[in-house]
Amino acid sequence: MSDVEQLRLKIDEQALVVRELKTAKAEKAQIDEQVSLLLELKDKLRIARGEPEAPKKSSGSGSGSSSNKAIAVKVPKGTKDYDPEDMAVRTKIFSTIVGVFEKHGAVTIDTPVFELKEILVGKYGEDSKLIYDLKDQGGEECSLRYDLTVPFARYVALKGITNIKRYQLAKVYRRDQPAMSKGRMREFFQCDYDIAGSYGEMIPDVECVRVAVDVLTKLDVGSFLIKLNHRKILDAIFEVSGVPANKVRAISSAVDKLDKLPWADVRKEMTEEKGLDDTTADKIGTYVQLRGAGEDLLKKLEAMPELMASKKAQEGMAEMALFFKYARIFNILDWVSFDMSLARGLDYYTGIIYEAVLVEENDRPTKAQPTVVAADKSKNKDAAEVDESQMCFGSIAAGGRYDELVGMFMDSKRAQVPCVGISFGIERIFSILKKRLQDQTVKANKTQVFVISI
Amino acid sequence: MSDVEQLRLKIDEQALVVRELKTAKAEKAQIDEQVSLLLELKDKLRIARGEPEAPKKSSGSGSGSSSNKAIAVKVPKGTKDYDPEDMAVRTKIFSTIVGVFEKHGAVTIDTPVFELKEILVGKYGEDSKLIYDLKDQGGEECSLRYDLTVPFARYVALKGITNIKRYQLAKVYRRDQPAMSKGRMREFFQCDYDIAGSYGEMIPDVECVRVAVDVLTKLDVGSFLIKLNHRKILDAIFEVSGVPANKVRAISSAVDKLDKLPWADVRKEMTEEKGLDDTTADKIGTYVQLRGAGEDLLKKLEAMPELMASKKAQEGMAEMALFFKYARIFNILDWVSFDMSLARGLDYYTGIIYEAVLVEENDRPTKAQPTVVAADKSKNKDAAEVDESQMCFGSIAAGGRYDELVGMFMDSKRAQVPCVGISFGIERIFSILKKRLQDQTVKANKTQVFVISI
Numbered sequence: 001m002s003d004v005e006q007l008r009l010k011i012d013e014q015a016l017v018v019r020e021l022k023t024a025k026a027e028k029a030q031i032d033e034q035v036s037l038l039l040e041l042k043d044k045l046r047i048a049r050g051e052p053e054a055p056k057k058s059s060g061s062g063s064g065s066s067s068n069k070a071i072a073v074k075v076p077k078g079t080k081d082y083d084p085e086d087m088a089v090r091t092k093i094f095s096t097i098v099g100v101f102e103k104h105g106a107v108t109i110d111t112p113v114f115e116l117k118e119i120l121v122g123k124y125g126e127d128s129k130l131i132y133d134l135k136d137q138g139g140e141e142c143s144l145r146y147d148l149t150v151p152f153a154r155y156v157a158l159k160g161i162t163n164i165k166r167y168q169l170a171k172v173y174r175r176d177q178p179a180m181s182k183g184r185m186r187e188f189f190q191c192d193y194d195i196a197g198s199y200g201e202m203i204p205d206v207e208c209v210r211v212a213v214d215v216l217t218k219l220d221v222g223s224f225l226i227k228l229n230h231r232k233i234l235d236a237i238f239e240v241s242g243v244p245a246n247k248v249r250a251i252s253s254a255v256d257k258l259d260k261l262p263w264a265d266v267r268k269e270m271t272e273e274k275g276l277d278d279t280t281a282d283k284i285g286t287y288v289q290l291r292g293a294g295e296d297l298l299k300k301l302e303a304m305p306e307l308m309a310s311k312k313a314q315e316g317m318a319e320m321a322l323f324f325k326y327a328r329i330f331n332i333l334d335w336v337s338f339d340m341s342l343a344r345g346l347d348y349y350t351g352i353i354y355e356a357v358l359v360e361e362n363d364r365p366t367k368a369q370p371t372v373v374a375a376d377k378s379k380n381k382d383a384a385e386v387d388e389s390q391m392c393f394g395s396i397a398a399g400g401r402y403d404e405l406v407g408m409f410m411d412s413k414r415a416q417v418p419c420v421g422i423s424f425g426i427e428r429i430f431s432i433l434k435k436r437l438q439d440q441t442v443k444a445n446k447t448q449v450f451v452i453s454i
Numbered sequence: 455m456s457d458v459e460q461l462r463l464k465i466d467e468q469a470l471v472v473r474e475l476k477t478a479k480a481e482k483a484q485i486d487e488q489v490s491l492l493l494e495l496k497d498k499l500r501i502a503r504g505e506p507e508a509p510k511k512s513s514g515s516g517s518g519s520s521s522n523k524a525i526a527v528k529v530p531k532g533t534k535d536y537d538p539e540d541m542a543v544r545t546k547i548f549s550t551i552v553g554v555f556e557k558h559g560a561v562t563i564d565t566p567v568f569e570l571k572e573i574l575v576g577k578y579g580e581d582s583k584l585i586y587d588l589k590d591q592g593g594e595e596c597s598l599r600y601d602l603t604v605p606f607a608r609y610v611a612l613k614g615i616t617n618i619k620r621y622q623l624a625k626v627y628r629r630d631q632p633a634m635s636k637g638r639m640r641e642f643f644q645c646d647y648d649i650a651g652s653y654g655e656m657i658p659d660v661e662c663v664r665v666a667v668d669v670l671t672k673l674d675v676g677s678f679l680i681k682l683n684h685r686k687i688l689d690a691i692f693e694v695s696g697v698p699a700n701k702v703r704a705i706s707s708a709v710d711k712l713d714k715l716p717w718a719d720v721r722k723e724m725t726e727e728k729g730l731d732d733t734t735a736d737k738i739g740t741y742v743q744l745r746g747a748g749e750d751l752l753k754k755l756e757a758m759p760e761l762m763a764s765k766k767a768q769e770g771m772a773e774m775a776l777f778f779k780y781a782r783i784f785n786i787l788d789w790v791s792f793d794m795s796l797a798r799g800l801d802y803y804t805g806i807i808y809e810a811v812l813v814e815e816n817d818r819p820t821k822a823q824p825t826v827v828a829a830d831k832s833k834n835k836d837a838a839e840v841d842e843s844q845m846c847f848g849s850i851a852a853g854g855r856y857d858e859l860v861g862m863f864m865d866s867k868r869a870q871v872p873c874v875g876i877s878f879g880i881e882r883i884f885s886i887l888k889k890r891l892q893d894q895t896v897k898a899n900k901t902q903v904f905v906i907s908i
Contacts, residue, residue, distance in 0.1 A: 072570060
């Protein structure tokens with residue numbers, strides 16, 4: 001099937017989605033999102049056919065300087081205004097987060113909203129295409145910050161800092177396809193807590209996860225789960241499974257989709273789209289579908305001689321063993337799950353990685369055993385769909401260890417500054433808390449009317 | 455004299471400035487600033503000669519994706535990092551300002567850091583060239599916000615708001631020549647307080663100036679003075695002086711320099727650079743050098759029949775008379791000065807305009823009479839230089855009435871939303887307060903050592 005034919009099929013499917021939503025009188029934001037996906041597909045079809053750009057409907061003038069022409073009065077795609085009511089919710093979230101960060105001894109800094117372009121280059125893997133560049137108007141080439149981690153590492157290197165616990169609450173920018181209903185924006189807040197410098201092994205790592213537990217508990221966002229994995233173990237899995245070095249990145253990003261797709265689909269992506277042979281894919285499957293309580297899964301992995309023969313795996317396992325030892329002391333075992341399917345896209349992670357997700361109460365790991373659960377999803381299409389809708393507010397915080405990032409900005413003469421951190425995505429938390437507040441307000445209003453009518 | 459010759463002369467002059475500063479062992483920031491001006495002039499000469507760009511010294515690779523090449527680890531020109539100590543000062547400033555804004559009944563909003571390009575087009579006059587555009591990476595054309603006023607007007611129009619008192623503290627972006635020592639940055643904070651909607655005539659205007667007095671008094675920045683003028687009176691002056699319509703903008707921007715240059719220099723700019731005839735320039739001079747206590751200057755202007763024949767002048771005078779009446783009630787007469795040389799560059803002002811400046815104690819207007827003071831500057835070169843050094847932290851807040859800006863974003867069917875506001879420039883206030891805190895800290899440390907040594 002040619003590209004054009006495939007696109008036509010996708011367009012037909014997407015048009016159906018839009019029609020169904022309209023018929024079902026779905027929420028406007030939801031419809032708008034699907035319409036924008038449809039328009040994007042049509043755009044791709046146009047490009048595939050080599051047709052000229054369609055005239056824009058919303059905007060009368062492209063960039064004319066006359067103010068007489070009708071101009072589109074709106075915010076750029078993927079951005080939004082905060083009304084005074086929104087600001088009240090945001091301020092409450094921020095002060096809760098800052099309270100936890102400061103309790104854990106962090107100080108705050110601020111960095112420019114754009115960095116020299118070359119500071120950001122080569123840090124984000126496949127996602128680098130989502131970086132916003134400033135127009136070349138003479139002078140330096142600059143880009144809007146994509147996260148707060150790379151600017152933080154640049155700051156640590158520039159100032160010659162060897163130790164700092166810092167937090168930063170600021171907007172970051174990604175040219176992603178916006179999905180407002182899922183809280184995916186092009187301009188959005190990140191609230192980052194990072195520890196730079198040499199401390200007792202795995203102590204800062206556990207502290208970051210403890211910070212995540214404290215923040216999410218204080219914000220009262222509902223049940224959550226922090227998935228953990230280790231880059232070195234993941235590398236070892238790909239190594240012993242026989243993934244060619246040039247395919248590791250692509251295969252890793254396929255694995256990362258296991259929270260949204262059943263194993264069968266991920267396997268298909270690996271073999272059909274990314275050209276991996278069946279044996280290798282199956283071998284990866286035996287590892288990455290494992291998840292469960294930390295110490296249980298550690299034992300299970302230790303009993304896998306082929307994996308444990310890898311030096312990388314041994315290093316990663318030792319660190320994770322230490323992590324779970326401290327996690328017991330820090331009293332966070334109830335919230336964490338060792339999950340071999342967690343991969344994280346960014347280039348700069350070198351050790352432990354983690355991601356906090358909202359879950360249904362019975363997904364909590366307290367009673368969890370190392371099991372193969374992803375396969376269950378493929379059995380039942382409905383179950384998979386429920387899972388997808390749960391993903392609405394899926395990932396709300398993520399982070400990991402990045403020991404080599406500061407060094408990229410330093411002379412080789414100076415020592416490395418190892419770092420670990422956690423980043424909270426505010427838009428999703430904001431949506432949850434705003435909705436809750438609105439529900440409360442609506443309820444309060446109704447009651448009030450009831451009292452007065454008596 | 456050709457452009458190239460003029461540039462050569464300027465470069466020689468500028469090189470002399472740099473040499474003198476280096477000989478005098480001036481502050482590094484001051485030298486760097488003058489060096490960067492010199493480099494810019496050399497760049498202009500290169501362009502005027504059609505020569506290729508000189509290789510950059512600071513940066514090893516332009517935009518290469520290899521991280522092995524040496525990269526320039528620094529922040530973009532005109533931007534800065536805030537260290538934890540800076541953040542403490544900033545937080546203190548912000549909470550003081552927000553306290554005053556909220557006492558005056560304002561709520562806060564937030565808008566995206568970039569707007570659709572066409573929202574900003576045609577709002578900033580000659581300064582539009584300083585707007586940062588985002589690179590065209592497909593999709594909408596966007597620009598970084600240049601101030602918070604235009605995004606606010608866009609917000610009011612988009613949301614269909616008829617009345618709001620709002621404040622906003624956020625960064626804005628201008629591709630200006632940075633002058634760090636003067637607090638002029640490319641990324642800097644503005645703290646804006648604006649009143650949109652129809653209220654009693656001149657009441658919101660006086661309230662904005664009252665807010666300025668409150669904020670600057672609470673921040674304890676030193677003696678300050680708020681210069682006032684009115685766009686309609688200024689227009690009338692240019693009209694009765696015989697300025698051709700197409701030159702009003704250029705002449706207005708020359709007048710605005712009277713706070714930095716003696717009248718002789720401004721007159722020269724008008725006649726030699728901007729081609730105004732001598733009679734017209736002299737006539738403008740009789741008006742724009744007037745300044746003094748409000749009610750006194752009103753009387754003086756009222757006694758000028760030619761000016762008062764203009765309908766615009768009458769309207770402006772009536773509003774200013776009302777302003778000073780309320781200013782007495784609001785108890786702010788001690789801080790304001792009616793100053794015919796204040797012009798303000800932005801396109802969107804339609805009524806009263808104001809600018810707060812730091813002053814030596816004896817410049818305060820309490821005892822001031824309408825006088826011709828600017829002419830004094832030309833008598834004594836030293837005096838002019840002292841004035842210039844005072845300008846280090848010159849303008850710290852500015853604003854005015856802009857009744858037509860919201861309407862530019864609305865259908866003609868809907869009514870106008872008149873607005874007035876004030877904007878505080880935080881970088882200058884920050885420099886003052888940071889220096890003061892540092893001085894205090896140094897002193898405190900010394901004392902401590904003294905006590906211990908006993």
